[in-house]
Amino acid sequence: MTSLAGTPPRRAQVDRSPFESPALLVVLVLVALFGLYDPRNLAPIFDHLRLPDTDDMMRLVGVRDLLAGQGWFDAVQHRMLPPAGIPSHWSRLIDLPIATLILAFTPILGRAAAEGATAALWPVLLFVLYSVLAGFGMRRLFGWRTALLVLFVAPQTAVFMNVFQFGRIDHHNAQLCAVLAIALALADPARRLQRGLLAGAVAGLSLAIGLETLPVIAAAGLLVLADWVRDGERAAGLLAGYGFGLFGASLPLFGLQTAPDLWGVPVCDALSPPWLLLAAGAATVGGAALVAGQRAVGRTGRCLVTGLVGAGMAAGFLRIAPSCLSGPFTGMDDLVRTSWLDQVDEMRSFPHFLRSEPDVALSNIMPILVAALYAVAMALRERAPDRRRFFIVVAALIVPGALIALGQARGMYVAGAFVPLLGAIALDRAITALRMPGSGLHRLALVVLAMAMLSKAWVLVTAPPARLLAPATIGSQSVPVSNWRACTAPAAYAALDRLPPGIVLGSIDLGPPLLLMTHHAVVAAPYHRNLVGMRAAIEAAEGSEATLRRVTLARGADYLLLCTAALDRADAGRPEPFVTDLALGTVPSPDWLTPLAALPDGSALRIWRIRRDGSDTLRPRSNGS
Structure with missing residues (x-):
């Protein structure tokens, strides 16, 4: 049986590579993790509560207001543009665990230190969650070494250095975990209903947290829909589970975090009626898939069902929220758009960064583009059914984020969830190639491919060596x-x-x-x-x-x-x-x-x-x- 790299069996292999030593790989992982979680970076947070980003600061302000007695459904930031204040679209679902940690630490550390401890611990807990999900998923498909290499690659990608560093209590890190869980659940070759339910429920939770993952959730829906249209009853369970899970989770979570008097108000930047309508459409298609399976509906009938439900969803969306087709920033006047929004790092395009800050563009965006191309190539090349399914799912979900990142850097937040997985696979192949007979050029190409998914490798060739320890990451403020x-x-x-x-x-x-x-x-x-x-x-x-x-x-x-x-x-x-x-x-x-x-x-x-x-x-x- 051949390996992922298409290499011959072990008896044809030559000397073992030193990188096959578990002890050495553990040491490399620990060194990489130290770069992400250097204890010296805790001092600014504990001493002065100096958080990395404006969004982290706004999150903690909202949590403080909640702990001070502001109502769960009162999403207004009253100290912004008083006396009326400004209503927030951020989810209380992220406020809740952060507030809980602060309350737990306060009797032991005092309120100020409890806030610092929470700001430091919360992103670490989410990184542990990501690592556990990725570790189990990758070990099952690719073995222990690839699972371990995920922990080596992740701390060296710009997205992870940004959103999982100490102090990052905004919601992007939670969204990366959700995107990973959706992909792993859908990468089930048997396409079972239970796995679809899990993926859909996590997608509903992700929508309730924020709409940044909407392109990935839509891509996942289109993927399972295409499976059903092509394969019929064999794929009906996964489609039905995804639709039922998505609507079944998003509806109660919407009610949990939204004031009852706003349940009928459509908004474009948070979970609200137009997005719930799309989730309901997904559940409708899922139910139709189960019925069609019982009645042996052919591919033409499946296409007809898909078209009818899709047309109904589109018509309903246009009726209740046509302005949302323009995105979450609809209604923004030209002065604010040009003088603020277009200057925010997250909203700048890859070509813009490439002209003004090539080291930032290459280290932040290029690993995602390389990973996306690699996922597509492997989806076409891989023959083992379980691995092929994995690459198909990952390619379907990373490509939309990568395309968004070309136009707006914020697309990297969802696409970046897959770079450590693909980088670990490529690095594992490179390690295997080091001890295999064959062309030295082929080995070099594999090593270069793996390195191209590491942000620090791009920094090494585009920026001064001093930047290796902390490559510039893209944030939400417009100030350098x-x-x-x-x-x-x-x-x-x-x-x-x-x-x-x-x-x-x-x-x-x-x-x-x-x-x-x-x-x-x-x-x-x-x-x-x-x-x-x-x-x-x-x-x-x-x-x-x-x-x-x-x-x-x-x-x-x-x-x-x-x-x-x-x-x-x-x-x-x-x-x-x-x-x-x-x-x-x-x-x-x-x-x-x-x-x-x-x-x-x-x-x-x-x-x-x-x-x-x-x-x-x-x-x-x-x-x-």
Whole structure:
């Protein structure tokens, strides 16, 4: 029997490779894991609760509000654009385990340390979950060495270095685990109903957490549907299970996390009626597949059933939520789209990154593209039924994410779940080839293929060696990482927290650290539902003194906060925006702005109190928190 690489039996093999030693592989895995979970990276989290990303900060702010007594169904962030606040589309299903961990740690560590411990532990727990799922799945199909190599490859891929690092309490890591579970459940050559139910239920949970995985869930549905159309009754159980599981999980989870008065309101950025309609359509097709199997319906009949149900789903979706065809950011005005959304790393395209930051583009996106091509090639080449099914499923799910990543980098979050699996398989083949007779060029090609799925390998050839330990990853803020650190120094926010509470007008990315580390309210934060606040912040950052004055009055701001490390700069030949000159000290402060000497020396932040009606005294106000 041949191996996955198509190599001859063991008797034709030559000397053993040193990489076949379990002890050596364990050591390599431990070294790789140390790169991801270096204990020295815990200090910023425990000492200052310095989280990696704006989304992590916003998640912890929401969890704090929940623990402080804000209602389960009250999804409003009341300190963002008060007094009305901004409703969140984020799922309480992620808030719940994080809040539970904080409550469990608080009697032992105190609240501040409990938050730090939770922020450090939560992504590690999810990485363990991913590792267990991948380990069992890969060991069954490819053996213990491939399963172990997954743990070597994963910490060296940019997606995992990003979403599973200490402090990442946003939901992307949970979504990667869900995507992996869906794929492993569907990679069942027998295509049993029970495995379909499991895959569908996890897909429903993933939809409730967030719609980022919708392309993968849709691709999985199309895959099992195509199986049924082609193979009939043999594939009916998997299709029925997937449809029943998807609708059976998403409907109660929607009710669990959504206020009853919003059950009939369609929204495009969270689980709501239009997406439940599609899940119901999947269940309908699944039921029809079981009935068709009993009545021996032919392929033409199966195609007709598929077309009718698909047409009904499309018509219903267009009737209740036609705007959702434009995506989750429907209704965003051009100013916010061009000045904020298009500047966020996650929304930038691969060609854009390739022109401006080739090392970031290659290390983050290229492993996913290589893995996608490898999955497709192996799906066409593999002959063993169970392995062939695995590659077909993985190819069907990784390709949509890879295509999205070419246009918007956020596609890497779902496609990245499969890179460690495919990289481990390729690396295992390369190790096997080292001890097999044959062409040295063939061996080199296998090694290069395996290395091409490691982000650190791309960094090695595109960036200085110092970047090997921490290759640049793509985040959700629009400010470069080095500038972001300067703008979020904890000592400066501790000083801001000592000022009387008020509403702060600042750049969009300063909103989450202000909400997390101070008692102030903010006009804007990088959150697409806060269009009014973000437009105000952009106008203030890009306009004249008169525009800034108008915005502060319209939004009732008490403070103006600027960061010299992240200023909006004018295009060549145009004058600098007023706030840029103000922050750099090239123009004096107008009489309605009072500079405050509240920040530590050397801070990149500058703050002014906004005077209204000839007074610089803050009016008492409720932030609604």
